[in-house]
Amino acid sequence: MTPRDNQYQAPLLAQIISTGDEVLTGAVVDSNSAYIASALLDAGLHVVRHVTVGDDAVRLKDLLIEVGQQADITLVTGGLGPTVDDITAAAAADAAGVNLRENADALASIEKFFQRFKRPMNQSDGKQALFPENAEILVNPVGTAPGFTMKIGKCTFFFLPGVPREMKIMLNDTVVPLIQKNFIPQRQRLHYRERQISLFGLPEAAVNEQLILPSKQFKNVKLGMLANFPIIMVKLFAYGSDVESIDADVDNASRLVHETLGEWIFSSTGGTMEAAIGKLLELGNKTVAVAESCTGGRISDMLTNTAGCSDYFLMSAVTYANKAKMEILGVLPETIEAYGAVSEETAREMAIGIRRVSGADYGISTSGIAGPSGGTEEKPVGTICVAVAGPDRVISKRRVLSFNYRTANKDIFAHFALDMLRRELIN
């Protein structure tokens, strides 16, 4: 081993370029770049920049030349298709100062794809077999457009399709192994760790405020916060060369977050509310049934998203009409008459009713006003009544949680009801 191999070497610098007018104009959110960034970090590269440009051959050529001077490895997605907007191969050839040439293997693979779909191939489809003459082809096992790899300046570029499914398969099966084989062994590998902590019931600003002090004690750990309505996801992440040390740093940061916000945390592994409920029901060997009005089936849908839910989820009645509330759940007409369908009294009878009909240990119910219409001064849009009927007691709450559009209200109503059940289960 020479001294040079022995000393610390900076990680390879990587950039990501996504092309396409649909991304540039904002018609489509660029989720490819985030996916590629994670994969390249995991492969041991240091990602320093993402860039998006449109279907503009001159701008793309200029960018490829510029990045060719800056980065060691660059992933480019998009613009490999058959239409006139697909200008990536031509821009790459221009940037490297070489010609486009038809690649026989690529042409054969495109022809095969068309035969499979029993469609005639057009002249312009053959365009997808034109590549810069110094490029190596990257096979696309799931679509027509092959990718390619070549050097421009000092940088090795990998060009992949923009279709997420095709890009992901080619990235994982071909590009990352190529990078690891050709580049990583000689370099110091970076490791990446992240922890996702999920909270419900506090606004983002309050979570943010409460974490200002503890985050000052984080060592090497970055704090990300993602409001995935109505959930707040706190992300703790770190990267470095020593796995044990970054693991310890992330553990410590996680402990500080739990000390500050424990009551509101329902998952420390990035899990959903329904998965947390499922785990609690399984642990306690309990079952649940649901009577939904304003949530319209969302609670049942959530609970049945978890595999194995049939062990604890028995049934649900979405009783939108009052007639259904009375006939299926046995809610008394007098209760609805005296207090209204949206009332703690009706919610309690719904929860008791579904518990009785189903034979479950816990019955939960919702009745409220998801909007946009149907609100009154006394019961505005956003009013939600929830009841939980358990083996020992029936509890109910009424709140106004309005987020101005219907699906958001259903979402927060459903989470509010499940969080009431969660707190009852850990009591």
Add this chain to the structure above:
Amino acid sequence: MTPRDNQYQAPLLAQIISTGDEVLTGAVVDSNSAYIASALLDAGLHVVRHVTVGDDAVRLKDLLIEVGQQADITLVTGGLGPTVDDITAAAAADAAGVNLRENADALASIEKFFQRFKRPMNQSDGKQALFPENAEILVNPVGTAPGFTMKIGKCTFFFLPGVPREMKIMLNDTVVPLIQKNFIPQRQRLHYRERQISLFGLPEAAVNEQLILPSKQFKNVKLGMLANFPIIMVKLFAYGSDVESIDADVDNASRLVHETLGEWIFSSTGGTMEAAIGKLLELGNKTVAVAESCTGGRISDMLTNTAGCSDYFLMSAVTYANKAKMEILGVLPETIEAYGAVSEETAREMAIGIRRVSGADYGISTSGIAGPSGGTEEKPVGTICVAVAGPDRVISKRRVLSFNYRTANKDIFAHFALDMLRRELIN
């Protein structure tokens, strides 16, 4: 009017920069840039590039200097908070070659925010009041960190927080009006049009293949395709200076898409399947009720996402357990015994049962295996049986639609069932 005012002027070039390790590493998808791009296009700018960099003051400074030579207007998000990672103001000052200075108005506004949340303010929070000395403050009405605007090179930069809610409010209420007031009147304004066409039932590759030929006849219209599983969204978009001409171009492209794929299209306005169903039920003055097994409430949840659904949606029974299928819906024990719960026979009795119990015009039902376990050789994971019981007839279908994870299967099952109802309603 001078000749110069009279001649065509190129639109102003805009760039978008998002900063933050959480975006750079892919921990968070950058949806801010797409939002900003749409807003700037609408305001009449020509967006040419988005760039993402991490919390790295040197790289950000270099990028600001570079972009300051290229663009006319640049939006920057992120890095305005109180922590050591928030380096945007310092990088901007460096790039412009000026000092940081405390801004009294900004400090007062931050102090006010902390008083509102009744929290002590820390030394480091005051850091958010430090700005490049030639910057103008942009008030943040919903968070602690104010934004700012300043020139670097030939470009006017607007710096906004990275929190989407704060960014959006400041962009719409402050930045876009400022841009329109100060820059747009002197320039030619670009208009943007898009059309969203939603399809269900064809794989993305097939939609792609089928649109190759018609898209060759598009004039000035770009084709975007977004697989928003299990829906394929075809986006047609165009921008130019003559509204009437781009409207006609988009109309024409839309007509070509409908001629090719009409049967699979359920919305020409970017609407959801449930909204399309709701419209058909309202038009026909019909009602619906749902009996769900494997979809677990998703169909009810979807149908009740549409405001006004109580006019046509009566109720739903999520009968996960066989006992519930028999007791609530009247499915015969012999049917389940002879054919199994997952069978067209059981699905038909469920649909007939929920139609009878609810009094609805249409009853629809699902019974299937969402996975990951529960599959057999005869009925693998992904098996779905759907029935629609209407005033005139009962129809049923059995398919295997497997996408390897449970929620995706529930999603496609629910859409498959609703699409069966849709085709029955337009028959």
